[in-house]
Amino acid sequence: MIRPLLLCAASLVLAACSNDNATTATASDGLDIPDVEVAALDQQIMIDMTRTLSSDEFEGRAPGTAGEEKTVAYLIEQFQAAGLEPGNGDSWVQEVPLVEITASNHAPLTIGGGERKLSYDFASDWVGVSYRPDGSTSIADSELVFVGYGINAPERGWNDYEGLDMTGKTAVVLVNDPDYETEGLEGTFGGRAMTYYGRWSYKYEEAARQGAAAVLIVHDTFPAAYGWNVVESSWSTPQIYAQDGENPAPVTSMNGWIQKEVASEIMAAAGQDLETLMTKAKQKGFKPVPLGLTASTSYDNAKRTFSSQNVIAKLTGSSRPDEYVMHTAHWDHLGRCTPNEEGDDICNGAVDNATGTAALVALGKAHAQAGAADRTLVFLAVTAEESGLLGADYYAANPIYPLDKTVGGVNMDAFLMAGPANDVTVVGGGKSELDRFLDKALEAEGRVATAEATPEKGYYYRSDHFAFAKRGVPMFYLDGGEDLVDGGKEAGAAVAADYTDNRYHGPDDEFNEDWDWSGVMKDLALFYRLGRMMAMSTSWPNWVEGDEFKATRDESCAAADTGC
Structure with missing residues (x-):
């Protein structure tokens, strides 16, 4: 690269x-x-x-x-x-x-628990992959929780998961880290400069450590540094990863992304406003927000x-x-x-x-x-x-x-x-x-x-x-x-x-x-x-x-x- x-x-x-x-x-x-x-x-x-x-x-x-x-x-x-x-x-x-692992036959991502069921198409609205060598992936009525930037950084006094049991739940996470919009390099997370806590890979790893079943990162072009086309092409093709050795790190059932517009609709269905939550997530002491909604999807996996x-x-x-x-x-x-x-x-x-x-x-x-x-x-x-x-x-x-x-x-x-x-x-x-x-x-x-x-x-x-x-x-x-x-x-x-x-x-x-x-x-x-x-x-x-x-x-x- x-x-x-x-x-x-x-x-x-x-x-x-x-x-x-x-x-x-x-x-x-x-x-x-x-x-x-x-x-x-x-x-x-x-x-x-x-x-x-x-x-x-x-x-x-x-x-x-x-x-x-x-x-x-x-x-x-x-x-x-x-x-x-x-x-x-x-x-x-x-x-x-x-x-x-090559995924196929993606069911829509459906959001339940609100006044009406929401349904989103794979690739255009959301993407999701599995890093488990299973023949299929199924997320069924997994409780959605907005966890801000999904960061647990004890040395910085920051824990977006504090007091939360994520077992079996789906984390909705913002991309980058809380102070990416500042002009200088001063801040809890390096100001303008991204830390590892801002990378999508960290967010998936931390959610898995917290016991989450799935992760949905909210795509936003500027903090992600690339458009949805890059996400779609990268996460809708065969995924290659190293085989597990001894004592493998935990992984979720599904790692995914959703379009920002999709995230806004989901938050609205939960009686929340995405922009307001994004602002709150930038503040130290942010508390995770259970959304009272569930996520479901499934797809097949072929392994080589x-x-x-x-x-x-x-x-x-x-x-x-x-x-x-x-x-x-x-x-x-x-x-x-x-x-x-x-x-x-x-x-x-x-x-x-x-x-x-x-x-x-x-x-x-x-x-x-x-x-x-x-x-x-x-x-x-x-x-x-x-x-x-x-x-x-x-x-x-x-x-x-x-x-x-x-x-x-x-x-x-x-x-x-x-x-x-x-x-x-x-x-x-x-x-x-x-x-x-x-x-x-x-x-x-x-x-x-x-x-x-x-x-x-x-x-x-x-x-x-x-x-x-x-x-x-x-x-x-x-x-x-x-x-x-x-x-x-x-x-x-x-x-x-x-x-x-x-x-x-x-x-x-x-x-x-x-x-x-x-x-x-x-x-x-x-x-x-x-x-x-x-x-x-x-x-x-x-x-x-x-x-x-x-x-x-x-x-x-x-x-x-x-x-x-």
């Missing part, structure tokens, strides 16, 4: 990442942030691997296809040639067992199981080999997709994410040639990112290297061919002490940090690093800069808009022999410097006070005999 970035002319500069604060912040935080030199980075590897991975021969690199078989074999070959070691014992791969693979390599550390620095990128793309005007139906995924996959190998080779760092460097090419970060999430749930011994890491998700930039875009800045490492790296590179222009869209929670972050491991997510050396912000916005409008997730995201790789290599040097800094440091950077992931990291570290 690449974010449709750079389309907003205005941007904020992160005070936490400014060069002026670098020395002071490092000293006050007591972090060991060593100076490192950037080794030679092989541009030809980037070119050759991107060209090969995005060729028609690889058929769009969809998991569970012949394209995957070719991709995995090629990556193993390239990691070996780069001088790296197998990352899973003697093996280069981690098996990722997947389940695909198959296995995909994460590819993993490492460079063993010289003095602290049992401490790890992670590098991630997803190798998969969409496979075959809607044809373009020429009839080409292969989504080649050259930028997204053959470039990031190639970067894993190029970085691995540079580190290997520079010699082992103190800590072990891990290079993880994950599967099924396009299906919901599944490969990364499976690894993080079943880590080869313990997460309490994983210092942190960097994620690389698509390099735009825009030429060199004066800045780098920081997604999720201000969340962890990794910002101090970035301060020093940018100072050495002669660049500055620019905050993401649309923090309310929650892009930090939408790529592979997030699987580690939500389990407590601090991770970088950086994008190419907005302020290009040649043409400034206007040129940067034009490059991003051209890619988003004409190639993103389509058959025209293809390799171009005329690409300018200079900006990519500049970004790659920054990733090298950050990884090497973490690998040579003695520090264990943590999340900042109040961040939603800090308690998880603290708990993990407290239970560890060694490591963080």
Whole structure:
């Protein structure tokens, strides 16, 4: 996934990442942030691997296809040639067992208990999927409860479920988090910047922990960051997820969405006003509202199981080999997709994410040639990112290297061919002490940090690093800069808009022999410097006070005999 970035002319500069604060912040935080030199980075590897991975021969690199078989074999070959070691014992791969569920024969969503029964059509009015491997799903007369934003955040003094037994009930939930409409970044939930509590995935997970039978998220285009068409297309197609291992997390019978107009009608039938409830839900101390209505629907599920693979390599550390620095990128793309005007139906995924996959190998080779760092460097090419970060999430749930011994890491998700930039875009800045490492790296590179222009869209929670972050491991997510050396912000916005409008997730995201790789290599040097800094440091950077992931990291570290 690449974010449709750079389309907003205005941007904020992160005070936490400014060069002026670098020395002071490092000293006050007591972090060991060593100076490192950037080794030679092989541009030809980037070119050759991107060209090969995005060729028609690889058929769009969809998991569970012949394209995957070719991709995995090629990556193993390239990691070996780069001088790296197998990352899973003697093996280069981690098996990722997947389940695909295809729903059909959806009954309408009916709402009972009011003066008249309400009925809503699948796809146009509502969508719903199941992540249980059952032959059918049935929601029968499940009590509806409006639970505001569906958040339980003890560290922020917020619990939308307080005093409520959700067993067997259906939660009606608002998208995003309570202060997304504020202009700045101050607020209980980060102001304008979305926290994980605002993501739809969190809302489903929390409702399941509360014992809910089903969840219906109220779609609203601005706080969701996409229209109903995206919801409809994403939740009305086959759903792929990782097979349950031991001690699986609870899941609801149905996770769904409803149109905002549908939600308004349901609230009116309950004698409530949606806009009034939305306002109340933004206030601390909000209490859940039983609606006195019930929801019912049903549909069939067809299940297919198959296995995909994460590819993993490492460079063993010289003095602290049992401490790890992670590098991630997803190798998969969409496979075959809607044809373009020429009839080409292969989504080649050259930028997204053959470039990031190639970067894993190029970085691995540079580190290997520079010699082992103190800590072990891990290079993880994950599967099924396009299906919901599944490969990364499976690894993080079943880590080869313990997460309490994983210092942190960097994620690389698509390099735009825009030429060199004066800045780098920081997604999720201000969340962890990794910002101090970035301060020093940018100072050495002669660049500055620019905050993401649309923090309310929650892009930090939408790529592979997030699987580690939500389990407590601090991770970088950086994008190419907005302020290009040649043409400034206007040129940067034009490059991003051209890619988003004409190639993103389509058959025209293809390799171009005329690409300018200079900006990519500049970004790659920054990733090298950050990884090497973490690998040579003695520090264990943590999340900042109040961040939603800090308690998880603290708990993990407290239970560890060694490591963080």
